[in-house]
Amino acid sequence: MNLLNNPAFVAYALTCVALSCNLIFLWAYSGAARSRVKSTPNPEDASRFSSNFADIEPPEIARVLRAHANAQASIVPFLALGLVYVLAGGPYGAAALYFTIFTVARWLHSWAYLGARQPLRTIFFVVAVLPLLALMGHVVWLLLAAR
Amino acid sequence: MNLLNNPAFVAYALTCVALSCNLIFLWAYSGAARSRVKSTPNPEDASRFSSNFADIEPPEIARVLRAHANAQASIVPFLALGLVYVLAGGPYGAAALYFTIFTVARWLHSWAYLGARQPLRTIFFVVAVLPLLALMGHVVWLLLAAR
Amino acid sequence: MNLLNNPAFVAYALTCVALSCNLIFLWAYSGAARSRVKSTPNPEDASRFSSNFADIEPPEIARVLRAHANAQASIVPFLALGLVYVLAGGPYGAAALYFTIFTVARWLHSWAYLGARQPLRTIFFVVAVLPLLALMGHVVWLLLAAR
Numbered sequence: 001m002n003l004l005n006n007p008a009f010v011a012y013a014l015t016c017v018a019l020s021c022n023l024i025f026l027w028a029y030s031g032a033a034r035s036r037v038k039s040t041p042n043p044e045d046a047s048r049f050s051s052n053f054a055d056i057e058p059p060e061i062a063r064v065l066r067a068h069a070n071a072q073a074s075i076v077p078f079l080a081l082g083l084v085y086v087l088a089g090g091p092y093g094a095a096a097l098y099f100t101i102f103t104v105a106r107w108l109h110s111w112a113y114l115g116a117r118q119p120l121r122t123i124f125f126v127v128a129v130l131p132l133l134a135l136m137g138h139v140v141w142l143l144l145a146a147r
Numbered sequence: 148m149n150l151l152n153n154p155a156f157v158a159y160a161l162t163c164v165a166l167s168c169n170l171i172f173l174w175a176y177s178g179a180a181r182s183r184v185k186s187t188p189n190p191e192d193a194s195r196f197s198s199n200f201a202d203i204e205p206p207e208i209a210r211v212l213r214a215h216a217n218a219q220a221s222i223v224p225f226l227a228l229g230l231v232y233v234l235a236g237g238p239y240g241a242a243a244l245y246f247t248i249f250t251v252a253r254w255l256h257s258w259a260y261l262g263a264r265q266p267l268r269t270i271f272f273v274v275a276v277l278p279l280l281a282l283m284g285h286v287v288w289l290l291l292a293a294r
Numbered sequence: 295m296n297l298l299n300n301p302a303f304v305a306y307a308l309t310c311v312a313l314s315c316n317l318i319f320l321w322a323y324s325g326a327a328r329s330r331v332k333s334t335p336n337p338e339d340a341s342r343f344s345s346n347f348a349d350i351e352p353p354e355i356a357r358v359l360r361a362h363a364n365a366q367a368s369i370v371p372f373l374a375l376g377l378v379y380v381l382a383g384g385p386y387g388a389a390a391l392y393f394t395i396f397t398v399a400r401w402l403h404s405w406a407y408l409g410a411r412q413p414l415r416t417i418f419f420v421v422a423v424l425p426l427l428a429l430m431g432h433v434v435w436l437l438l439a440a441r
Contacts, residue, residue, distance in 0.1 A: 002383030004440040013378045013437055017430055020371035024426070027367045041360060044410040055353070059202070066188060072370070073174045076219070077167035079374050080226050084160045089149030116191040132171070136164055143160055146151040206349070213335060220321045223366070224314035227373050231307045236296030263338040279318070283311055290307055293298040 007092040012082050015099040019075045022107055026068040029114070033061045067113035071106060074128060078102055081135050088142045098131040098138075105131075154239040159229050162246040166222045169254055173215040176261070180208045214260035218253060221275060225249055228282050235289045245278040245285075252278075301386040306376050309393040313369045316401055320362040323408070327355045361407035365400060368422060372396055375429050382436045392425040392432075399425075 003009035034040055038051045039058050046053040057065065085095065105128035112121035150156035181187060185198045186205050193200040204212065232242065252275035259268035297303035328334055332345045333352050340347040351359065379389065399422035406415035 003381045004383060004436070009381065010437060010440075013382060013433060016374050016378050017433055020375055020430060023367065023371050041356065042410065042412075044412045044415075048412055055356075056203070056350070062188065062202075068367070072219070072366070073170065073215070076223060076370060077170050080163050081167055083230070083377070084163050087150045087156065088160060089151060116189065118189075118191045118195055121191075136167060139160060139164055142151070143157060146157075203349070209335065209349075219366070220317065220362070223370060224317050227310050228314055230377070231310050234297045234303065235307060236298060263336065265336075265338045265342055268338075283314060286307060286311055289298070290304060293304075 003086075006086070008086045008090055008095040011092065011095050011099050012086045015082065015103055016079060018103045019079060019106065022103075022110060023068070023071055023075060026064065026071055026110055030061060030064040030068060033064045037061060063116070064114065067110055070113065070125075071110060074132060075106065078132050078135065081132075081139055085135060085139050085142070088139065088146075090138060090142055094134075094138060098135045102128050102131040102135075150233075153233070155233045155237055155242040158239065158242050158246050159233045162229060162250055163226060165250045166226060166253065169250075169257060170215070170218055170222060173211065173218055173257055177208060177211040177215060180211045184208060210263070211261065214257055217260065217272075218257060221279060222253065225279050225282065228279075228286055232282060232286050232289070235286065235293075237285060237289055241281075241285060245282045249275050249278040249282075297380075300380070302380045302384055302389040305386065305389050305393050306380045309376060309397055310373060312397045313373060313400065316397075316404060317362070317365055317369060320358065320365055320404055324355060324358040324362060327358045331355060357410070358408065361404055364407065364419075365404060368426060369400065372426050372429065375426075375433055379429060379433050379436070382433065382440075384432060384436055388428075388432060392429045396422050396425040396429075 034051070037058050037060050039054045039061060040046055040051040041054065041057065043053050045051060082095075082099065105124045109121060109124035109128060111117075112124055181198070184205050184207050186201045186208060187193055187198040188201065188204065190200050192198060229242075229246065252271045256268060256271035256275060258264075259271055328345070331352050331354050333348045333355060334340055334345040335348065335351065337347050339345060376389075376393065399418045403415060403418035403422060405411075406418055
């Protein structure tokens, strides 16, 4: 089986790559922040990386972890619903719209979160929630229309 | 391709919507708890939303975040295994059973967690773990039976 | 539909089971650590399980939670990209290679993290990142080659 002749699947595949990059970037960024701040929550790392052991994460690192948690909390349901949408035969046009808006808004949200940019962070957050809800509604509609 | 004529896929699609709603509800609820308690972990939000900046989350918010983390920890593997089950041609009857029990128990677990209701929280937790393990066992069985 | 005659899908299904087991094991292990340390973040559990209520997780539990968060941060994008790879018709040989190395390295990473074993933890971390990046690159290549 090969879904590459289905344009909605190709859009999903690209979206999956772009959103996985977003998650992996934030995750790697938390490691970079640890190196910069020289702080680690693991005693066994303290001597090895000449970092200071800290039970509670310093603010610079906690911010990256919050941005990552926020990304996971929205990207995970989006990727699950997006694949259901594609496998249910959802049309390409709407898929391209939802996937593009969500992906761009999530990347911009990460950028705004890491840089403490308000009200941009809240704006991009809301802009990403809209295609998530639209995608969910569209999946329900596809299910109802098939009955 | 369109899987909507496969009843196990339709059950999965509905489950995916219901569990995504559970995740998104808990995530939104943590934001609502922040507004009510007037506490934020982001200094840039403190003046904007007239909230108090707090390095450590107040107990009301930490509870919602734990409920959300617990939901993610079980829903993510369930959704991944559920789709594998459907794509492996798993039968509809067992799918409906696993998916329904898991989804209802997870929603009830969230309700019990947010309201600090014990022993209900532990009961719903166990009731949700059973279909997760059964689903995993069934996927292994499908793989072995196809050899 | 039944993908069980596609060997890349069978490899994905096995990987999904093995990685879900990894996530569920770490999650259960955090519960076991709570019982052993007799500490709980929920006041309603303190009397029930004769545990001590603690706002901040003791180090033994925090370690398990970090290992679990680290596992989620890499396994979630891997499972999403892995399914896209299979549905895009990616070849079995490379799938078996990526999936095996990633799964073994992630299990070993969990073992090293729980036991505070350095430099093994960092080594297994890096060994798991490589097939994650290779899988992502291969998905992009499949998309480009199909144009």
